[in-house]
Amino acid sequence: xxxxxxxxxxxxxxxxxxxxxxxxxxxxxxxxxxxxxxxxxxxxxxxxxxxxxxxxxxxxxxxxxxxxxxxxxxxxxxxxxxxxxxxxxxxxxxxxxxxxxxxxxxxxxxxxxxxxxxxxxxxxxxxxxxxxxxxxxxxxxxxxxxxxxxxxxxxxxxxxxxxxxxxxxxxxxxxxxxxxxxxxxxxxxxxxxxxxxxxxxxxxxxxxxxxxxxxxxxxxxxxxxxxxxxxxxxxxxxxxxxxxxxxxxxxxxxxxxxxxxxxxxxxxxxxxxx
Amino acid sequence: xxxxxxxxxxxxxxxxxxxxxxxxxxxxxxxxxxxxxxxxxxxxxxxxxxxxxxxxxxxxxxxxxxxxxxxxxxxxxxxxxxxxxxxxxxxxxxxxxxxxxxxxxxxxxxxxxxxxxxxxxxxxxxxxxxxxxxxxxxxxxxxxxxxxxxxxxxxxxxxxxxxxxxxxxxxxxxxxxxxxxxxxxxxxxxxxxxxxxxxxxxxxxxxxxxxxxxxxxxxxxxxxxxxxxxxxxxxxxxxxxxxxxxxxxxxxxxxxxxxxxxxxxxxxxxxxxxxxxxxxxxxxxxxxxxxxxxxxxxxxxxxxxxxxxxxxxxxxxxxxxxxxxxxxxxxxxxxxxxxxxxxxxxxxxxxxxxxxxxxxxxxxxxxxxxxxxxxxxxxxxxxxxxxxxxxxxxxxxxxxxxxxxxxxxxxxxxxxxxxxxxx
Numbered sequence: 088x089x090x091x092x093x094x095x096x097x098x099x100x101x102x103x104x105x106x107x108x109x110x111x112x113x114x115x116x117x118x119x120x121x122x123x124x125x126x127x128x129x130x131x132x133x134x135x136x137x138x139x140x141x142x143x144x145x146x147x148x149x150x151x152x153x154x155x156x157x158x159x160x161x162x163x164x165x166x167x168x169x170x171x172x173x174x175x176x177x178x179x180x181x182x183x184x185x186x187x188x189x190x191x192x193x194x195x196x197x198x199x200x201x202x203x204x205x206x207x208x209x210x211x212x213x214x215x216x217x218x219x220x221x222x223x224x225x226x227x228x229x230x231x232x233x234x235x236x237x238x239x240x241x242x243x244x245x246x247x248x249x250x251x252x253x254x255x256x257x258x259x260x261x262x263x264x265x266x267x268x269x270x271x272x273x274x275x276x277x278x279x280x281x282x283x284x285x286x287x288x289x290x291x292x293x294x295x296x297x298x299x300x301x302x303x304x305x306x307x308x309x310x311x312x313x314x315x316x317x318x319x320x321x322x323x324x325x326x327x328x329x330x331x332x333x334x335x336x337x338x339x340x341x342x343x344x345x346x347x348x349x350x351x352x353x354x355x356x357x358x359x360x361x
Numbered sequence: 362x363x364x365x366x367x368x369x370x371x372x373x374x375x376x377x378x379x380x381x382x383x384x385x386x387x388x389x390x391x392x393x394x395x396x397x398x399x400x401x402x403x404x405x406x407x408x409x410x411x412x413x414x415x416x417x418x419x420x421x422x423x424x425x426x427x428x429x430x431x432x433x434x435x436x437x438x439x440x441x442x443x444x445x446x447x448x449x450x451x452x453x454x455x456x457x458x459x460x461x462x463x464x465x466x467x468x469x470x471x472x473x474x475x476x477x478x479x480x481x482x483x484x485x486x487x488x489x490x491x492x493x494x495x496x497x498x499x500x501x502x503x504x505x506x507x508x509x510x511x512x513x514x515x516x517x518x519x520x521x522x523x524x525x526x527x528x529x530x531x532x533x534x535x536x537x538x539x540x541x542x543x544x545x546x547x548x549x550x551x552x553x554x555x556x557x558x559x560x561x562x563x564x565x566x567x568x569x570x571x572x573x574x575x576x577x578x579x580x581x582x583x584x585x586x587x588x589x590x591x592x593x594x595x596x597x598x599x600x601x602x603x604x605x606x607x608x609x610x611x612x613x614x615x616x617x618x619x620x621x622x623x624x625x626x627x628x629x630x631x632x633x634x635x636x637x638x639x640x641x642x643x644x645x646x647x648x649x650x651x652x653x654x655x656x657x658x659x660x661x662x663x664x665x666x667x668x669x670x671x672x673x674x675x676x677x678x679x680x681x682x683x684x685x686x687x688x689x690x691x692x693x694x695x696x697x698x699x700x701x702x703x704x705x706x707x708x709x710x711x712x713x714x715x716x717x718x719x720x721x722x723x724x725x726x727x728x729x730x731x732x733x734x735x736x737x738x739x740x741x742x743x744x745x746x747x748x749x750x751x752x753x754x755x756x757x758x759x760x761x762x763x764x765x766x767x768x769x770x771x772x773x774x775x776x777x778x779x780x781x782x783x784x
Binding site for chain 2: 243328
């Protein structure tokens with residue numbers, strides 16, 4: 088890793104750790120003001136991460152020198168960016184406490200990877216693969232946001248249903264806002280993921296011919312895509328709202344998470360970026 | 362010299378039964394007039410009249426003896442035509458106790474609902490009325506501004522006014538936790554009760570828009586609906602209104618459920634599972650508790666709301682300890698200033714006396730001084746004035762400094778005696 092990139096990555100990671108601590112503390116002492124500050128710290132982390140990725144992009148030619156660290160960082164960057172973007176439109180600062188752990192884990196994993204070795208073979212480099220990667224990551228990041236909002240909805244829903252809102256209920260965002268974020272996450276995430284997958288499929292059809300569907304990552308991705316598609320359909324067409332969608336979003340997300348981990352550690356796949 | 366004191370005389374919901382209070386207060390919601398004749402009470406220099414639903418009080422700066430206090434009491438008793446027994450409800454505080462009492466009142470620590478925010482506005486109104494009557498001078502002016510400052514500190518530095526302690530506000534708070542923003546939310550009121558109306562008013566204040574009133578008697582429903590630019594329906598159209606609403610407040614006198622679980626369930630699909638907040642403030646209950654088990658339906662009855670209010674009240678009491686500390690600090694600061702003020706008239710009369718002596722002595726010697734050049738004459742006068750000022754400097758400084766301390770009265774009295782200022 089070039090030294091200037093390290094100079095950007097380290098403060099990004101440090102700010103993320105700080106934001107995480109801030110969010111945890113705000114849950115602990117039940118003060119929204121702490122979450123507000125943490126969101127700003129996360130924004131700082133996002134800026135450093137953007138600079139880091141920008142430098143990396145300038146240094147690399149095509150996909151050369153673009154390794155696991157960069158892919159994981161892009162994931163983290165996309166999730167952070169989408170969460171911060173959502174904060175312009177809603178006052179759900181506490182939601183960060185459910186999202187920052189993912190960003191932090193991705194950044195820690197990124198820091199752990201020493202190698203910058205090229206993961207995308209030169210013969211696969213094309214604008215279609217880039218589109219495929221970026222859109223798939225953006226779609227998944229939106230699902231992270233939707234599911235985090237869903238998880239928080241379930242907690243707030245329980246507090247309100249049991250007639251004991253108390254300090255915690257006052258701290259957490261309102262059901263309406265959480266449901267709206269879940270809605271927007273699904274609404275935008277699904278088409279992005281769809282286009283991303285089509286881009287990948289088109290490219291694979293050209294390059295690999297008939298061999299690609301056997302890749303475990305592809306099969307799982309299709310399953311997850313179908314699950315989110317089902318959720319969005321129920322939401323838009325059937326009119327499911329609130330707790331049921333929130334719960335299903337969480338289930339779909341767990342499925343997504345476990346599949347990603349299982350594939351990463353148990354299967355050989357062409358999608359071996361991380 | 363006569364010393365001044367600050368006195369508070371009056372009665373409140375703690376010391377007097379409601380019928381006695383009513384005799385004195387102008388009536389809730391109405392601004393009390395500044396009673397005539399208050400300014401003419403002998404020995405009273407500045408006065409302010411505070412009248413709310415829960416208290417009637419006179420705050421005065423007066424001569425420091427018992428007569429003004431007795432006078433103030435009898436004025437109040439006369440004003441409300443109180444019997445001797447009723448007049449025994451009147452309390453009187455002096456000096457530090459009076460200042461503390463006023464600061465606690467303004468900070469809502471002495472209120473029936475601790476932490477309510479209305480009282481500060483009422484105190485400010487009382488102050489404005491007294492200003493308009495020219496009944497306020499330097500002492501009460503400063504006192505009232507200190508009281509406002511104390512109230513503001515209490516509000517911002519403690520959580521005493523943080524969470525709602527009335528059932529209707531608790532319902533609004535819950536609505537916000539369910540819907541986020543209340544803008545554009547539709548309210549259905551079942552039964553045109555007072556409590557439902559109050560809750561409805563708060564909801565509108567927070568942005569809720571469309572109001573529908575359903576009542577057995579449509580005439581009454583129409584009256585309420587008209588007031589909030591809503592529409593009135595009979596109980597027959599309840600099903601349809603229920604499907605349309607986001608927030609339902611029910612307070613009928615019905616003995617059986619007005620809204621059943623099946624009615625709510627039937628609506629869920631029609632309303633596309635939008636969140637529904639049901640508030641049942643009726644006794645016996647109007648809404649079948651089983652409705653709460655439905656998805657995206659949140660049913661709160663009066664007991665649930667009362668529990669929340671009780672919990673918040675407990676928090677307020679905890680926060681009031683912090684507030685008392687703030688009051689304590691502010692009282693100490695004001696009292697120091699007041700004591701400093703006591704020394705001022707003495708210092709002024711000391712200066713006047715000294716200047717008089719200088720003028721007299723110079724006049725006595727005018728015979729030979731007329732022979733001097735005017736420049737020399739000025740030098741002599743400057744010398745004399747310089748000596749006098751030097752001599753006075755020490756006692757004046759000591760009086761100013763010591764007056765902030767507790768024994769100031771002794772020092773001031775001693776100075777008056779030493780320089781024979783009272784002769």
